[in-house]
Amino acid sequence: MAMKVEYINPFLTSTMSVFETMLGCTLSRKDPYLKGSPSPEHEISGIIGLSGKAKGTVVLSLSEEAALKGAGAMMGEPMEELNADVIDAVGEMTNMIAGGAKAQLEQYEMSLSIPNVITGKGHTVEFPRDATPICIPFDCPWGLVTVEFGLVEQPAAVLS
Amino acid sequence: MAMKVEYINPFLTSTMSVFETMLGCTLSRKDPYLKGSPSPEHEISGIIGLSGKAKGTVVLSLSEEAALKGAGAMMGEPMEELNADVIDAVGEMTNMIAGGAKAQLEQYEMSLSIPNVITGKGHTVEFPRDATPICIPFDCPWGLVTVEFGLVEQPAAVLS
Numbered sequence: 001m002a003m004k005v006e007y008i009n010p011f012l013t014s015t016m017s018v019f020e021t022m023l024g025c026t027l028s029r030k031d032p033y034l035k036g037s038p039s040p041e042h043e044i045s046g047i048i049g050l051s052g053k054a055k056g057t058v059v060l061s062l063s064e065e066a067a068l069k070g071a072g073a074m075m076g077e078p079m080e081e082l083n084a085d086v087i088d089a090v091g092e093m094t095n096m097i098a099g100g101a102k103a104q105l106e107q108y109e110m111s112l113s114i115p116n117v118i119t120g121k122g123h124t125v126e127f128p129r130d131a132t133p134i135c136i137p138f139d140c141p142w143g144l145v146t147v148e149f150g151l152v153e154q155p156a157a158v159l160s
Numbered sequence: 161m162a163m164k165v166e167y168i169n170p171f172l173t174s175t176m177s178v179f180e181t182m183l184g185c186t187l188s189r190k191d192p193y194l195k196g197s198p199s200p201e202h203e204i205s206g207i208i209g210l211s212g213k214a215k216g217t218v219v220l221s222l223s224e225e226a227a228l229k230g231a232g233a234m235m236g237e238p239m240e241e242l243n244a245d246v247i248d249a250v251g252e253m254t255n256m257i258a259g260g261a262k263a264q265l266e267q268y269e270m271s272l273s274i275p276n277v278i279t280g281k282g283h284t285v286e287f288p289r290d291a292t293p294i295c296i297p298f299d300c301p302w303g304l305v306t307v308e309f310g311l312v313e314q315p316a317a318v319l320s
Contacts, residue, residue, distance in 0.1 A: 049209015049217070049273025057209070057276050087286045113209025113273055114291050114312060116217050123280030126247045131274050152274060 007105070007151050008032050011058070012136055014100030015147045018093060019140065023073040027138040027145065035133040035148055042146075043067075044082070045118040045125055046094030050102060052110035056151035058098040059125050062090065066142035082119065091115030097147060108153070167265070167311050168192050171218070172296055174260030175307045178253060179300065183233040187298040187305065195293040195308055202306075203227075204242070205278040205285055206254030210262060212270035216311035218258040219285050222250060226302040242279065251275030257307060268313070 012029060019025045042061035050056045062070065064082060071089035072079040079086050094115045102110045118125065127133040131150030138145045172189060179185045202221035210216045222230065224242060231249035232239040239246050254275045262270045278285065287293040291310030298305045 045278075047207065047276065049207075049211065051209065051211050051271035051273050055271070055273050057274055059276075084286075084289060088288060091286075091288050111211035111215070111271075113211050113215050113217055114288055114310060116207065116219075116288075117286040118205075118278055118283055119286065120280050120283030123278055123283035126251075126277040126279065128248060128251050128274055128276075129244060150274060 007149070008134060008136065010101040010104035011097070011134075011147055011149050014104065015060075015097050015136065015138065015145075017100060018096045019070075019138075019145075022093070022096060023070050025070070025073065025140050025142065027140050030137040030139060032134055032136045035127070035135040040135075040146075041122050041124065043119065043121055044090060045123070046090045046115055047118060047125065048094050048098040048115045049113035050098060050110045050151070051113070052108050052154075054105070054108035054110060054151050054153045056110075056131065056149060057127065058094060058101065059148040060090070060094040060097055061125075061146045061148065063143050066140070066145055069142045087117045087119075090117050101149075164311075167309070168294060168296065170261040170264035171257070171294075171307055171309050174264065175220075175257050175296065175298065175305075177260060178256045179230075179298075179305075182253070182256060183230050185230070185233065185300050185302065187300050190297040190299060192294055192296045195287070195295040200295075200306070201282050201284065203279065203281055204250060205283070206250045206275055207278060207285065208254050208258045208275045209273035210258060210270045210311070211273070212268050212314075214265070214268035214270060214311050214313045216270075216291065216309060217287065218254060218261065219308040220250070220254040220257055221285075221306045221308065223303045223305075226300070226305055229302045247277045247279075250277050261309075
């Protein structure tokens with residue numbers, strides 16, 4: 001089933017709200033676009049699976065600088081290297097963004113998987129072709145931040 | 161909540177069964193181990209989120225050779241480069257492994273997210289610290305293949 005444009009706003013508002021309230025960082029939104037293949041490169045990606053009456057994935061992509069600054073803001077102390085605390089903080093940011101969007105999409109009764117954080121220069125996150133991933137870029141003092149998500153509604157017969 | 165060793169068998173049998181029946185590839189199991197940090201390197205990782213009364217992630221890690229051979233076996237024609245067909249095939253293998261394990265863990269009423277495939281030499285997949293990921297390595301004619309998973313039972317109060 002095709003991706004609906006109505007999905008965008010919940011992820012957009014959830015991301016801005018998490019950055020503003022949890023990290024004290026004001027995001028400036030740019031135009032969302034359909035993510036083409038091959039995937040853009042990210043240094044650090046937080047990734048969470050959603051399942052329920054719609055299923056999908058949310059990916060928060062951060063530069064190393066944004067991950068360190070964001071984790072530092074969350075923990076109230078400066079972070080200088082990409083350690084387990086920073087990894088956990090990126091997972092938690094992704095969790096809050098996905099949770100906020102999920103709350104605005106309650107008709108799909110989705111629940112969240114645990115977050116995973118992917119690191120490595122030049123890694124790509126590829127979505128299945130039928131998920132039509134949407135990318136929402138934001139600008140902030142820590143550089144560019146993007147949220148990507150793909151969501152597919154489940155036909156009722158598939159639900160068990 | 162700590163990871164239970166009883167979780168291992170469903171992922172072990174599901175992986176062996178998917179490779180045997182879907183890909184015609186017999187896996188030879190090696191000893192599972194608790195995955196330490198930092199994560200091992202993979203060229204290609206299929207990743208799926210599970211949620212429900214337990215939540216977690218399943219990662220299928222393949223070398224490029226194993227991904228090409230597996231996708232070729234699945235599609236009945238040789239695959240020579242890491243294209244969108246191969247990416248989708250790796251996602252589908254991960255889906256079947258996670259689905260098979262889920263079926264053996266039915267008391268947790270889990271459902272699956274869409275699969276994502278991560279590529280890039282030297283990328284790592286980091287689990288949250290409370291998920292205690294377990295790695296199950298297998299040997300096969302296509303080289304080493306590993307399945308990693310982390311699963312956390314949800315306290316009843318958290319379920320909504």
